[in-house]
Amino acid sequence: MDKLGGENTSGLIRYRDFSIGLNLIKEQPLFGHGLFESNYLLSKSYVNYIEAQLFSADFLDVSGDLAGGFTNGLLGVFCWYGIPMGLLLYIFLYKNALVNGTPYGRITFFLILILTFVSEPITFTSFFLIFPLSHIIFKDFRITQIKSPISINKYNLNQ
Numbered sequence: 001m002d003k004l005g006g007e008n009t010s011g012l013i014r015y016r017d018f019s020i021g022l023n024l025i026k027e028q029p030l031f032g033h034g035l036f037e038s039n040y041l042l043s044k045s046y047v048n049y050i051e052a053q054l055f056s057a058d059f060l061d062v063s064g065d066l067a068g069g070f071t072n073g074l075l076g077v078f079c080w081y082g083i084p085m086g087l088l089l090y091i092f093l094y095k096n097a098l099v100n101g102t103p104y105g106r107i108t109f110f111l112i113l114i115l116t117f118v119s120e121p122i123t124f125t126s127f128f129l130i131f132p133l134s135h136i137i138f139k140d141f142r143i144t145q146i147k148s149p150i151s152i153n154k155y156n157l158n159q
Contacts, residue, residue, distance in 0.1 A: 014072065014119070019050050021075030025083065032082035035124070075119035076124060090114075092132035099131075 024033060033040070035081050071079055078086035094110045113131070122128050 021071040024079040072124035096131040097134040116134035
């Protein structure tokens with residue numbers, strides 16, 4: 001299926017994931033649903049309704065189920081943990097201990113990850129959790145505090 005012309009199934013899948021994510025957040029806004037698999041989502045009536053509306057013969061030449069995680073990574077955090085814990089995770093992601101630099105650098109890194117979460121569900125992986133948890137574990141430690149012996153003695157020619 002062609003992404004740039006024709007049926008635009010990639011856009012429909014992203015719209016489906018966004019719609020399902022919003023419905024899940026509306027259902028359990030404070031505590032979330034916990035970590036779940038696709039089978040849990042298929043038991044929800046609105047998931048089947050959204051898929052039937054978007055992936056019908058009216059929109060696609062080839063109708064039927066299309067693969068996907070049923071929610072994007074950005075909304076997935078709120079679906080799994082609820083809005084308060086999701087916001088806390090994103091705040092910790094912004095304040096992570098692994099990226100230290102100018103405020104523009106931190107904002108750029110944060111925005112790149114947020115845009116990645118919209119298209120890929122990597123918030124369910126340990127890769128994502130490294131960044132928010134680093135704020136808690138290494139609160140007083142920053143990567144920029146590590147001094148390389150080469151850079152310290154680089155201009156000291158008397159040794």
